[in-house]
Amino acid sequence: MDSAARRVAIIGGGISGLAAAFRLGELSKANQIPIEAALFESGTRLGGALDTIRRDGFVIELGADSFLAEKPAAAKLAERLGIADQLIGTQEKFRKTFVVRGGRLVEIPEGFSLLAPTWFGPLLRSPLFSAAGKLRIMIEPLVPRRRALEDESLAAFVRRRLGRQTLVRVAQPLAGGIYTADPEMLSVGATMPRFVEMERRYGSVIRGLRAAARARDADARGTSGARWSLFLGFKDGIRTMVDALTGRLEGSINYGAEVVALTGAAGLHDATESVRRWRLGFRDGSSFDADAVVYAAPAFAAALILQSINPELAAMLSAIAYASAATVNLAFRAADFPQAPAAFGFVVPVAERRRIIAGSFSSLKFPGRAPAGMVLARVFLGGALQSEMMALNDAEMIAAAREEFASLIGVTAEPALTCVRRWPASMPQYAVGHLARVAEIERMAEAVPGLALAGAYLRGVGIPDCIASGERAAETIFSQLAPRP
């Protein structure tokens, strides 16, 4: 161990913390400044919401399974880790999503982008909306632009611009489902800024979507070959990224290390008498001294840990609520389906009063996920609007998933494989005003030298956002530790 090395503690071994640790290593090497990174994870495995298992020829994603290709941080990290060749796109021939309407699966009209349609043709032919609902959507370009600049809920935004049917039948299950959140609480500014910008710029979401489609077509004309898919995954599952990061970390990795206290103290000394700024306290009573800390665990844990350092900052962090969810993976024989599925999956509006929030066909979305003749499916349960589902035991969750599959798709066969994974308090809820709250949190955290925050509770829950936040935190800390020229 290099006694001159600056010591950085990283709290949380999810993708945000792993990305921070890896970036610190890169900066340390590139600048020839020794940094000793120590990662502390309260659990027994790294990856947080990313986990894959392989069983009986299936590649089973237990949490996150893919990321948005248009946000570059994840693919860039894959390149630096030397695993870009293992990235795979989705199977475009199955790129269709259905929504449950009146107990049946109805295809979401082509060109419908989360909240609004791009084109009216597919919308007019769709049985998803009533004639009045369609008319309400089609007059969206005539709805006056909102002048107020303050944030509003996703529900208010959609009702105002596109009407109640769009909210209840599509936006709630699609957009609310991504965040496992109640759209009445969810901040549109923090979750769907693209649509807010379209209203500001074009006075209409539909006009904005058309402009974006035209720009994409113009781009595509300038390139050749197949268009890259919207979502990317890894051939052997999302754990590929976690394993590659873990394999490349040079500092120590500490499991079962739940940080319960952080004290900032001038004059903390280690054996070499160099001054350390921070002391981390663990659940088992042990401690660790560091020059700097990257905090990459959930906001509610930060609120406890930072209480003695800045109670106001701790209070703001504790105001970020979390929802819980669970996944149930189910494998069936393709022959068990009355009609072969040919879609990525389906979402379930809360108004339909069912027991799942979404279902997907993982082996249709990505190649190589199931042996020949088998279909790997996955169901999501829980979220902010169905939190009571989290009280079910595994067998009851599997039974609920099977009942819904039987009723919605007609699959009654015994699954060849089932696998339940719970994700308690895993999804930060971006409430109205989230961006202002985060700006304030960041301002207060910046005032504490040697502390940087990262994670899904800040500026995006997606994998690329989390990677970018971890990398930013590493860069902030590195710039503080590096000797000034």
Ligand SMILES: Cc1cc2nc3c(=O)[nH]c(=O)nc-3n(C[C@H](O)[C@H](O)[C@H](O)COP(=O)(O)OP(=O)(O)OC[C@H]3O[C@@H](n4cnc5c(N)ncnc54)[C@H](O)[C@@H]3O)c2cc1C
């Ligand atoms: C079921 C599910 C499916 C998802 N699907 C997708 C998807 O397909 N695509 C996508 O882009 N995003 C998806 N997401 C979102 C994305 O995966 C997460 O937002 C992201 O992985 C969060 O990473 P993180 O490192 O910030 O937090 P986490 O993954 O929550 O990691 C935090 C880590 O900190 C540890 N920890 C907690 N407290 C302490 C403490 N006191 N001391 C030390 N360690 C502590 C935890 O054990 C955990 O390992 C999904 C999320 C879930 C839950």
